[in-house]
Amino acid sequence: xxxxxxxxxxxAAAGLAVAQPDTKNxxxxxxxxxxxxxxxxxxxxxxxxxxxxxxxQREAYQKGYPQFxxxxxxxxxxxxxxxxxxxSLKAISWISSHSRGKELKPEIFAALExxxxxxxxxxxxxxxxxxxxxxxxxxxxxxxxxxxxxxxARGSALYIQATQIERDTAKTAQYKALVKKLNAxxxxxxxxGRRVAAMMKATLEAKxxxxxxxxxxxxxxxxxxxKEMKLSDxxxxxxxxxxxxxx
Amino acid sequence: xxxxxxxxVERLKDKPFTILGVNSDSSKRYKKAIEENNITWPSFWDGxxxxxxxxxxWAVRGWPTIYIIDAKGVIRFKNTRGKAMxxxxxxxxxxxxxx
Numbered sequence: 001x002x003x004x005x006x007x008x009x010x011x012a013a014a015g016l017a018v019a020q021p022d023t024k025n026x027x028x029x030x031x032x033x034x035x036x037x038x039x040x041x042x043x044x045x046x047x048x049x050x051x052x053x054x055x056x057q058r059e060a061y062q063k064g065y066p067q068f069x070x071x072x073x074x075x076x077x078x079x080x081x082x083x084x085x086x087x088s089l090k091a092i093s094w095i096s097s098h099s100r101g102k103e104l105k106p107e108i109f110a111a112l113e114x115x116x117x118x119x120x121x122x123x124x125x126x127x128x129x130x131x132x133x134x135x136x137x138x139x140x141x142x143x144x145x146x147x148x149x150x151x152x153a154r155g156s157a158l159y160i161q162a163t164q165i166e167r168d169t170a171k172t173a174q175y176k177a178l179v180k181k182l183n184a185x186x187x188x189x190x191x192x193g194r195r196v197a198a199m200m201k202a203t204l205e206a207k208x209x210x211x212x213x214x215x216x217x218x219x220x221x222x223x224x225x226x227k228e229m230k231l232s233d234x235x236x237x238x239x240x241x242x243x244x245x246x247x
Numbered sequence: 248x249x250x251x252x253x254x255x256v257e258r259l260k261d262k263p264f265t266i267l268g269v270n271s272d273s274s275k276r277y278k279k280a281i282e283e284n285n286i287t288w289p290s291f292w293d294g295x296x297x298x299x300x301x302x303x304x305w306a307v308r309g310w311p312t313i314y315i316i317d318a319k320g321v322i323r324f325k326n327t328r329g330k331a332m333x334x335x336x337x338x339x340x341x342x343x344x345x346x
Binding site: 202203207212214215216221222224229231232235240242244245246 | 267274277279284290300302307308311312313318319321323325332336
């Protein structure tokens, strides 16, 4: 079944290749085709799950979520055959963001360092390392920060280093140093349209204000019916302040 | 989450204690959640999104996030859940009774 699916996808990709004789386009086309086929399968699945009654959604989600393994392997094959192609960067980003924290293969890091270290699109690849915390990833990030001539790639590498340790209370000093460096050298770096250096600095400052032993800042807000409420309305009571959502 | 919080509220109903929510759901979903889960404690409604003004001011990046604040308004515990939440609240109640 798996092999058949893969074959079908490869035939589809090959069909596209005939229409576009240029090699670069062929590779880019194959990569896009694989990604689009998989993304379409996920979308179709999600639409089906959302149509189910809410109490059945979780089970259906766990049971039938489309597997990425075949697509990841097919993309790896293309990338390994065409390590110097810029189109491979898109495939590498996709692999990394769909590998659930698993590191990229070592030869991919080698290819990135050899062929794409100074490429502006390397930034997007690095941003897909959000949950990949292995040694090879760390070594690669350090290399980019030290050697890349692409400003945004260096900024993204610092940003990913920072986000990976943000919640590690043993690394607070290191995190603060990274946020400081980001603000000094990469104030304009945007991730998904947001200037992250300033955002991280604001979050850090807010956290320091909200440390254990500090006075809770006043909250003035409204309940869902529009009635005004204040945190200080509960002075004299112990308050469990619970940021919650029903999701 | 809800059953534990319900039992805590029930157990401490005569004590100087409250759970105060900050809810990030859409108003429709929030109202439904209150009804379905028998939520009796008050909540701020944070504008229907996770990046709402209260969550932003409190630097909340993950849900649920819990702060336990004593009767003087001082933050005493963070992200204390389950049994540890009960113990934290009991500690603070004892402190109040000792004063």
